[in-house]
Amino acid sequence: MSGLVVDGVDVHYGRVHALRSLSFEVGEGEIVSLLGNNGAGKTTTMNLLSGLVKATRGTITWNGTDLGSLPAHDLVTHGVVHVPEGRRIFSTMTVHENLMLGGYRVADASLVEKRVQQAYDLMPRLHERRKQQGGTLSGGEQQMLAIGRALVAGPRLLLLDEPSMGLAPLIVKQVMEIIAEVNQQGTTVLLVEQNAKAALRIAHRAYVVETGHVTLSGPAAELADDPRVVEAYLGA
Amino acid sequence: MSQIILNGLFVGSFYALIALGYSMVYGIIKLLNFAHGDVYMIGAFVGFVTLTSFGGLTAAATVPTLILLILVAMIFTGLLGVGIERVAYRPLRTSPRLAVLITAVGMSFTLEYAVRQIFGPSPKAYPVRLSGGSLDLFGARVSTAQLALMGVAALLMVVLAFYVNKTREGRAMRAIALDPQASTLMGINVNGVIARVFFIGSALAGAAGVMAGAYYGSIDFLMGFVIGLKAFTAAVIGGIGNLYGAMLGGLTLGLLESFGSAWLGGEWRDVFSFACLILFLSFKPTGLLGARVVERM
Ligand SMILES: Nc1ncnc2c1ncn2[C@@H]1O[C@H](COP(=O)(O)OP(=O)(O)O)[C@@H](O)[C@H]1O
Numbered sequence: 001m002s003g004l005v006v007d008g009v010d011v012h013y014g015r016v017h018a019l020r021s022l023s024f025e026v027g028e029g030e031i032v033s034l035l036g037n038n039g040a041g042k043t044t045t046m047n048l049l050s051g052l053v054k055a056t057r058g059t060i061t062w063n064g065t066d067l068g069s070l071p072a073h074d075l076v077t078h079g080v081v082h083v084p085e086g087r088r089i090f091s092t093m094t095v096h097e098n099l100m101l102g103g104y105r106v107a108d109a110s111l112v113e114k115r116v117q118q119a120y121d122l123m124p125r126l127h128e129r130r131k132q133q134g135g136t137l138s139g140g141e142q143q144m145l146a147i148g149r150a151l152v153a154g155p156r157l158l159l160l161d162e163p164s165m166g167l168a169p170l171i172v173k174q175v176m177e178i179i180a181e182v183n184q185q186g187t188t189v190l191l192v193e194q195n196a197k198a199a200l201r202i203a204h205r206a207y208v209v210e211t212g213h214v215t216l217s218g219p220a221a222e223l224a225d226d227p228r229v230v231e232a233y234l235g236a
Numbered sequence: 237m238s239q240i241i242l243n244g245l246f247v248g249s250f251y252a253l254i255a256l257g258y259s260m261v262y263g264i265i266k267l268l269n270f271a272h273g274d275v276y277m278i279g280a281f282v283g284f285v286t287l288t289s290f291g292g293l294t295a296a297a298t299v300p301t302l303i304l305l306i307l308v309a310m311i312f313t314g315l316l317g318v319g320i321e322r323v324a325y326r327p328l329r330t331s332p333r334l335a336v337l338i339t340a341v342g343m344s345f346t347l348e349y350a351v352r353q354i355f356g357p358s359p360k361a362y363p364v365r366l367s368g369g370s371l372d373l374f375g376a377r378v379s380t381a382q383l384a385l386m387g388v389a390a391l392l393m394v395v396l397a398f399y400v401n402k403t404r405e406g407r408a409m410r411a412i413a414l415d416p417q418a419s420t421l422m423g424i425n426v427n428g429v430i431a432r433v434f435f436i437g438s439a440l441a442g443a444a445g446v447m448a449g450a451y452y453g454s455i456d457f458l459m460g461f462v463i464g465l466k467a468f469t470a471a472v473i474g475g476i477g478n479l480y481g482a483m484l485g486g487l488t489l490g491l492l493e494s495f496g497s498a499w500l501g502g503e504w505r506d507v508f509s510f511a512c513l514i515l516f517l518s519f520k521p522t523g524l525l526g527a528r529v530v531e532r533m
C-alpha cells in the first residue's frame with residue numbers, strides 16, 4: 001500500500017493512555033486532516049510519526065517502510081518531515097540559517113540552495129527578513145519559516161501540527177494557501193488542527209480524533225456538513 | 237606595564253581555552269562540567285608522559301616539540317571527554333539537573349585520584365620549560381616559545397569560531413543548544429553532535445594543560461581544581477554558553493589576575509580577581525556577551 005498507513009497504534013506516557021488503537025491512512029498526494037480538541041492525542045500522533053515517541057502496539061508504514069523502527073533523526077531521509085506544534089524555530093539564528101538547517105541531511109549543497117530559493121519564492125516575506133533572527137519574526141512569519149525549513153528537507157510527507165495556532169484569521173488563510181500550494185506541487189500532507197474550519201477548507205479527507213482514537217472520518221466536504229462536526233468543532 | 241599585560245594575556249589565553257570547553261558544554265546540554273578542569277590536568281600529564289617516555293628532554297623547549305605534544309594531548313583528552321560523556325552524563329540526560337551535577341563532581345574526583353594513584357601525590361617537574369630565546373615587545377620580555385603558544389591558542393580559537401559559525405556541523409551544534417528536539421526533526425543526530433562538542437572542548441583543555449605545564453614548570457593531580465573554577469569564572473564573566481564570551485572572559489580574567497598580583501602582590505591575586513567577578517556579576521549577571529537577544533513570541 002502506498003502512502004501512510006497507521007494501524008492500531010497505542011501510545012502510553014506512564015499511566016496516561018494517549019493513543020488507543022488509532023488507525024488512519026493518508027494516500028500519496030492527499031491533504032488529510034486530523035481534527036480534535038486539546039488533549040485528543042494529535043501531537044502525540046505527530047510525534048509518533050516522526051519517531052519522537054514510540055508506540056507500544058501497532059504499526060506505521062510509509063510507502064512500505066516501517067517507520068516505527070527508525071531513529072527519529074533518520075526520518076527526514078525517508079522524506080517524512082515534521083513541522084512541530086509551536087513552530088520551534090531556532091530563535092537566535094537568522095531566517096536563512098533556519099532554512100539551511102532544514103537541509104542538514106541533504107548531501108547536495110546546490111540542491112539545498114535551490115530549495116532555499118524556492119522557499120523564498122513561495123514566501124517572499126522570509127526573503128525580506130532573511131538576515132533577521134527567527135525569534136524577532138511575527139507569529140505568522142515564524143510559521144512560514146517553520147514550513148520553509150521543512151520544505152528545504154525535501155518532504156514527501158509533510159506533518160503539520162496546528163499551523164494556525166495563535167494566528168489572526170487573515171494570516172491563517174495565507175498559511176493554509178501556502179500548504180495547499182505545497183500539496184499541489186506534489187507533497188503529501190497530514191494536517192493536524194483544532195481549527196476545523198480552516199483545515200476542512202483545504203483538506204481532501206479528515207479524521208476526527210477523540211481521546212486517542214478516531215470517532216469520525218470522511219471526505220472533508222461531508223464532514224464540514226456533518227451535524228456532529230458542526231456542533232463540536234465548527235461552533236455553529 | 238606592558239609586561240603585566242603580556243603575562244595577563246598569556247595566562248588568559250589558556251584560561252580562555254579551558255573556558256571554551258566549559259561554555260560549549262554548558263551551552264549544549266546545560267551542564268556545569270566540573271570534571272573539565274581535570275581533563276586539563278590530564279592533558280598536562282599526557283604531555284609529561286609523552287616527553288619522559290621519549291627520554292625526557294629537559295632542554296629548552298623547541299616550538300615544534302611543544303606543538304607535537306599539544307597535538308598528542310588534544311587527541312587523548314578529546315577521546316577522554318567523549319568517554320566521560322558517554323559513561324557518566326548521557327545516561328543521566330533526562331535526570332534532574334542536580335543528579336548530573338553531582339555526577340560531574342564525582343567524575344572530577346575520579347580523574348584526580350586516578351592520576352594520584354598512578355603518579356603519586358607530589359608535584360612533577362615538567363620536562364620542558366618555556367625558555368629559549370627571548371625578545372623585547374613594547375618593553376616586555378617574552379620568550380619565543382611563549383609567543384608561539386599564544387599563537388597556537390589564538391589559532392585554535394579562530395578555527396573553532398569558524399567551525400561553529402560557518403560550517404554545517406557548527407550550525408547543528410548551535411541548533412541543539414537552542415532546541416534539541418527540533419534539531420532531531422532536522423535530521424541531526426543529537427548524541428553524535430554532543431559527543432563532538434565534548435571532544436572539541438576536552439581537546440582544547442588538553443592543549444591548555446600542556447601549555448600550563450610548560451609555563452609553570454610543575455604539575456600535580458589537583459592542578460585542575462582551581463583552574464576549573466577559574467575557567468568557570470571566565471565563562472561566566474563572558475556570558476556562559478557564548479563562544480566569544482568565553483574567549484573574552486578568559487583574557488579578562490588573565491589580565492585581572494596579572495594586575496592583581498602586580499598591584500597587591502601574588503597572594504592577593506585570586507582575592508582581587510574574584511572580588512572583581514562578584515562586583516561585575518552584581519551589575520551584569522548575564523556576563524559581557526550573555527543574552528543580548530530579543531525574543532518575541
Ligand atoms: N509528555 C507527556 N507526558 C505525559 N502525558 C502527556 C505528554 N504529552 C501529552 N500527554 C497527554 O497525552 C494526551 C494527548 O496529548 P496531545 O497529543 O498533546 O494532544 P493534542 O495535541 O491533541 O492536544 C493528553 O492527555 C496529554 O495530557
Ligand SMILES: [Mg+2]
Pocket residue numbers: 039042043044085162
Ligand atoms: Mg497538540
